[in-house]
Amino acid sequence: MASLPASPAPTDTPVTLDDVFAARARIAGSVVRTPTLVSKTLSQFVGATVYLKFENLQFTAAYKERGALNTLLQLSTEQRAKGVIAASAGNHAQGLAYHGIRLGIPVTIVMPRSTPTVKVTQTEGHGATVILEGETFDEAYAHARKLEASNGYTFVHPFDDPRIVAGQGTIALEMLEDAPGIDSFVVPIGGGGLISGIATVAKAQSRPIEVIGVQAELYPSMYNRVSGQSLPIGGDTLAEGIAVKEPGGLTAQIVKALVDDIVLVSERSLEESVSLLLQIEKTVVEGAGAAGLAALLTHKERFAGRHIGIVLCGGNIDTRLLANVLLRDLARSGRLARLRVRLQDRPGALFGVAKIFHEQAVNIIEIYHQRVFTTLPAKGLITDIECETRDRPHLDRLIDALRAAQYEVSLVELA
Missing domain, CATH: 3.30.70.260 (ACT domain)
Structure with a gap:
């Protein structure tokens, strides 16, 4: 667990509460206002009151739609005509593709050649043009930047953009409206866009609300950035949606200012959490979407007695992988x-x-x-x-x- 510096006033950060309210007004009616529900069984299991935000019920099964749409709606007429581009093999690609095409904005997505066929097919199914380039994400990202420059596209970053952060922050507005007793948010961290948006809202409230980040032990990139440590980064993680080697500069600034702690979770706890959510809540989440629950299971004493909001941030998990996770959980039990x-x-x-x-x-x-x-x-x-x-x-x-x-x-x- 990394204890972060004391939080300054939220106005010291690049994204404000007003930005999040403006984002909510823009995207209202075009994304699902997903439910926030208390889980009685999980609450008993971890010794805290647990509220679940079902962002896996978005049309593309992930919260990424919010920031993507908020960004698209702020483009100029010229930018819309030329189109947007992104480098992504995950939920950002699908969220951007779905809302971009819906708004009549051409969308190009660059993915590494190693991207599973199902992800390519899903993104193309939303109407985007998919280009396979490079063996790694970094190579795909570099190619997307080249196409941005040569074709006049607007690059839409998956997390390091104030418009993205503000869009993701709308989740916290909805959660606090539906569950005003929440006193802690436990939020997955990849690049940091989601937790930056949630922390912006939480720290602007009139009462203290704790914000805790969660990263997979194999990818402690933000943990390293804010704690000054150099834990190794890399490996095959179930939480591929938060397997980011380099967090954003903008988001790191917000995390340092507003986030209270970051905890790390093991692959085993991620597997257990995916299985529990399916068995108890009858809901499918990907590894990253289960990270909040994994933190509660790993650090029960840290969260005992609290009223905790966790975001089930995505449900895009390969069915064969899900079956393997469930069978492994049966074996362990x-x-x-x-x-x-x-x-x-x-x-x-x-x-x-x-x-x-x-x-x-x-x-x-x-x-x-x-x-x-x-x-x-x-x-x-x-x-x-x-x-x-x-x-x-x-x-x-x-x-x-x-x-x-x-x-x-x-x-x-x-x-």
């Missing part, structure tokens, strides 16, 4: 398991094991035999059995029963 059992290679050996599974009312899903690639003698074999149990105590009873029958058994653990 003991409801899905793989047991490795040593057997003798003779008739009836597997039947004896299966009989114990039956007696313990455990469902067998898959069985894998391994006779060749093993260090056991030629008459020995390893059998991996995937099974489904009610809970961890049920799994423990099964393992005890197998060992009582003189089977050598071990649980194949997840990382």
Whole structure:
């Protein structure tokens, strides 16, 4: 956790409360006024009153529409005619494409060649022209800037722009109207546009409201910037929407001035949060959208007794990845398991094991035999059995029963 400098008056920052109110007036009726609802179950789980802002219910399933639309509506007639460009492989691309085309503004999006096909297809589906260039985001960004200069496009930055920040800040206005008791915001940080907008609103209130940022442990870029540390940045994170190596200069200025703390969360806590939100709230969020809940799970004592607003900032997660996250969560809870059992290679050996599974009312899903690639003698074999149990105590009873029958058994653990 990084404690930040004391906050000066909000008027010292580049975006004001008036800017956010103006943004709300501009975008009203063109973005979904998503609900802010208290989660009774999650509140009990973390020991605080938890309010969820369902920004995953926007048309493009992410909050990015707000800042993008606020920016587009402030372009001149000439800028609209020439069109806009952005470098993005995520929610910014879709939000800009959807509202740009809806307003009759040509939109070009530059994406790295490694961008998943589904994201390219979704962005093109909104009417944008997609250009695949470079192997990394930095190369795509550089190419977008070249096209901006050569074609006269207006570049729309995903976070480092006061118009973007003001648009994202409209989320906090709605949350405080719907849940005036909120005394803390816990907000994901990538480039910093979302938390900058929310902090601008929160710190302009007549009562103290704490603003806490959340970053994935693999991408602590804003944490490093404001705390003066140099934690390593990089790796495969579930929270790809906030996997930003370099935060914005404008947003870093606002974060330093207005944000109280930044906390880091692990990949495991992000996975658990995605799964909990689906199971408890029946809502699909991407990794970045679950970061606020992950912070509450990781730092329960930090937030105990508070009235906390968290933003489910996006719901664009690959279905195969979501399935993997859910299965891993089942495995960690003991409801899905793989047991490795040593057997003798003779008739009836597997039947004896299966009989114990039956007696313990455990469902067998898959069985894998391994006779060749093993260090056991030629008459020995390893059998991996995937099974489904009610809970961890049920799994423990099964393992005890197998060992009582003189089977050598071990649980194949997840990382």
